[in-house]
Amino acid sequence: MIIYGWRAKILKEAPLTNIECENCKECASHIGIASHYFHLFWIPCFPYAKGVVIACNYCGKVTNEKQMSPDFKSKISEIKAAAPTPKYLFSGLGILAALACFIAFSSYNTGQQQKNFLGSP
16 A cells, blocks of 8 residues: 655745735735645655745635735745755655665676676586
8 A cells, every 4th residue: 555645844934014914904914835745655755836825814814826916926936936945855756766776786786696606606
């Protein structure tokens, strides 16, 4: 049985005091930047997207990146680029690469042992 799925890791979260909520017109919101990644057996393999949401502290309205105005999206893309993706989200790919190298080395070593044995039994 293979266990796989998708998850999100919050990279940054910060308060926004200069953005007015469209719903309640209050100026108290916070922004969250998350990296979405694929995992296999709960080991993160690779990130595939970053997402940004703005949530109002008063009414709880959540605005996704797709729902934001075009002029605000340019500011958000700068903030998103400033939040680096953690390196450990690529750990699954590192484990698979190490396993492939081990299998290749083991196969090569076994071939050399067989060749030496057949050459001088």
